Amino acid sequence: MTVHVGDRIVLAHEPDRAHRRHGTVREVLGTPESPEYRVVWDDGHESFIYPGPEAIVLPAGTGETEDTAGPGDTADLEDAARVPRARSGRGENAVPVGRHDPVERIMRSPVRTVDAASTLRSAAELLAEADVGALVVNRNGVPAGILSERDIVRAVAGGGDPDEVWSADVVGVDADDIVWARPSDPILQVAELMRRHHVRHVPLRARARPGAVGIVSARDVLDVLYDDR
Incomplete structure (x- = not known):
């Protein structure tokens, strides 16, 4: 058609x-x-x-x-x-989100990214500005890993200079270990991915579209699972 x-x-x-x-x-x-x-x-x-x-x-x-x-x-x-974030059943006109709904309904989009050669300070500032817990680290436009708040804290606590250490040096999840999901995957299925692979952030990618189109955190998923009991 x-x-x-x-x-x-x-x-x-x-x-x-x-x-x-x-x-x-x-x-x-x-x-x-x-x-x-x-x-x-x-x-x-x-x-x-x-x-x-x-x-x-x-x-x-x-x-x-x-x-x-x-x-x-x-x-x-x-x-x-590129679907804006939709909270589960919150707001006057919000449509309740269930565990079997597609994860696109709760993903954050567009995805916040940082260049692999950016310093940890720059990455931390991006996290604070966007109010998110993780960034996709890109190298030449291709995802090279995921950098979380926890990764930055551990690097600085271990003596790393936030103005001298690059984002790519401390990614908690590198490119080969990124756990991907699709925007159409059920929220419950994404929760199972997180549990099985022990990750707190799952980026979403679309068929025939490079890079991540959204990202979902363990907190996003837990909000839905808790409300949908």
Whole structure:
């Protein structure tokens, strides 16, 4: 099915219409063989989605209604990207997030990164400015590891000069050991990844998109698991 800018997309992850997500296509990307759409959702969030069976596309001007929002033609969230953080059931208009929902609903995006040659002081300032617990360390635009608050504290406590030590020198998780997930993976599955690999931060990457499109922490996951008891 051909999708155009202005078409409406309805994601039907749940049979209950109240949990369906409605949005508008703002940009058509990719190739005919591997299309991708930038969608602005009615809740103000934005993401990139790929064709799939979990949604229908309604041509612009067709008069979308709840009755037309059933499983359909295109656009799953298998490799969504750049979705702003959505807290579990918080805020007047927040939609509750469950353990089986895609982790994209709670990920932080865009991902905060630091260059491998940046000093620990620079990395610490980035962490404080962004109010996050970890940064993806990039070398020539490619993820080289994950640097956490704990890594910086240990390096400084061990005598490292924050103005002389590079971020890449103290990454707690290097490139070969990064545990990745996809934006469409269930939150509970990501929690199991963290438990199995003993990590506190999991970056998310999309098919055919280099680098991380989001990141989720153990605290993010625990908030959902606790609220969804």
